[in-house]
Amino acid sequence: MQVPADRLDQITHRFAEIEARLASGTLEGEEFVQASRDYAELEPIAAAARDIKAMRAEIAELSALTADPEMKALADEELAQLREKLPVAERQLAIAMLPRDSADSKPAMLEIRAGTGGDEAALFAGDLYRMYERYAAERGWRIEPVSMSAAEVGGFKEIVANIAGTGVFAKLKFESGVHRVQRVPVTESGGRIHTSAATVAVLPEPDEVDVQIDPGDLKIDIYRASGAGGQHVNTTDSAVRLTHLPSGLVVIQQDQRSQHKNKDKAMQVLRTRLYEKMRGEAQGEEAAARKAMVGSGDRSERIRTYNFPQGRVTDHRIGLTLHKLPEILAGPGLAELIDALIAEDEAKRLAALNG
Numbered sequence: 001m002q003v004p005a006d007r008l009d010q011i012t013h014r015f016a017e018i019e020a021r022l023a024s025g026t027l028e029g030e031e032f033v034q035a036s037r038d039y040a041e042l043e044p045i046a047a048a049a050r051d052i053k054a055m056r057a058e059i060a061e062l063s064a065l066t067a068d069p070e071m072k073a074l075a076d077e078e079l080a081q082l083r084e085k086l087p088v089a090e091r092q093l094a095i096a097m098l099p100r101d102s103a104d105s106k107p108a109m110l111e112i113r114a115g116t117g118g119d120e121a122a123l124f125a126g127d128l129y130r131m132y133e134r135y136a137a138e139r140g141w142r143i144e145p146v147s148m149s150a151a152e153v154g155g156f157k158e159i160v161a162n163i164a165g166t167g168v169f170a171k172l173k174f175e176s177g178v179h180r181v182q183r184v185p186v187t188e189s190g191g192r193i194h195t196s197a198a199t200v201a202v203l204p205e206p207d208e209v210d211v212q213i214d215p216g217d218l219k220i221d222i223y224r225a226s227g228a229g230g231q232h233v234n235t236t237d238s239a240v241r242l243t244h245l246p247s248g249l250v251v252i253q254q255d256q257r258s259q260h261k262n263k264d265k266a267m268q269v270l271r272t273r274l275y276e277k278m279r280g281e282a283q284g285e286e287a288a289a290r291k292a293m294v295g296s297g298d299r300s301e302r303i304r305t306y307n308f309p310q311g312r313v314t315d316h317r318i319g320l321t322l323h324k325l326p327e328i329l330a331g332p333g334l335a336e337l338i339d340a341l342i343a344e345d346e347a348k349r350l351a352a353l354n355g
Contacts, residue, residue, distance in 0.1 A: 008053050011049040051088070052089050058078075062078055062082070091350075104167060106207075107205045108162075110143075113158045114151070121198055124197075125155050127177060138278040145160070145252075147159070178301060182194070182308060204276070223237055224239060234317075
């Protein structure tokens with residue numbers, strides 16, 4: 001995709017303007033924060049635009065030199081190299097200029113719930129959580145459980161965790177959907193393969209300024225938390241149930257012994273779910289377009305199968321099969337799948353722009 005010359009000029013001019021404003025020393029407070037953010041976002045794009053302008057200028061100079069018999073061989077060799085590099089650089093710039101999801105830079109809330117398959121589904125939910133935990137560690141992100149419901153056999157009936165770091169939602173947003181596992185459960189004496197499932201949801205976590213909740217819109221119930229089998233039952237009323245009256249959203253938090261901590265975590269979850277609801281409504285018109293991309297993020301959409309007997313993982317949205325199941329579940333191998341999904345999304349959005 002060739003970026004027009006006037007568009008390259010606009011980018012470099014805009015970047016020079018922001019650079020000059022920051023250097024002037026006259027910006028303060030929110031103005032300075034916004035200009036710094038704009039600078040950081042535009043800097044790699046402006047650098048790429050400058051490189052492309054330089055390459056095009058060099059191609060023009062070398063093309064003129066080919067008329068000179070003494071310089072032709074050398075000029076042709078350099079031209080061939082530049083003409084190979086230029087389309088790659090232009091494609092990378094076009095991708096960098098694609099409209100960004102405003103939530104891409106945000107931390108995320110990861111929700112994993114065991115689906116069909118009973119105990120085996122809970123064990124698989126545990127496997128998925130550990131996979132994301134290790135992937136997060138590889139990237140230097142911090143992952144912290146917000147609430148969990150452990151299964152008696154191991155794994156989780158449900159676990160919700162916060163993942164903080166750079167570009168968390170941008171990397172993990174295509175993980176939402178139904179993950180399916182095919183394997184022989186440890187409890188299966190006949191050696192038959194069972195199919196189980198777990199649902200993953202990745203939601204961008206908003207700042208307080210993104211979602212402001214009126215205290216008057218909340219119904220707060222406090223009660224005594226209960227544990228599985230009567231164990232770990234709190235002796236104080238520390239469990240919190242928040243009901244957001246305008247939306248009808250309900251959040252229950254009882255993992256912490258402190259009522260105050262449970263309320264804080266419940267508010268964190270509620271704010272995230274309200275933000276996702278607002279984003280869904282805002283993107284209503286784009287829903288069909290999003291579905292045509294890598295995936296809609298719909299939690300009921302079956303997106304991936306982990307087949308243990310064959311040691312393979314298949315992502316059904318892009319038809320990619322990797323025979324690297326152990327590496328993927330160990331965390332580092334997940335990067336290859338995630339990068340392929342992001343590349344496919346970028347390719348489809350570029351094609352839509354050009355179409």
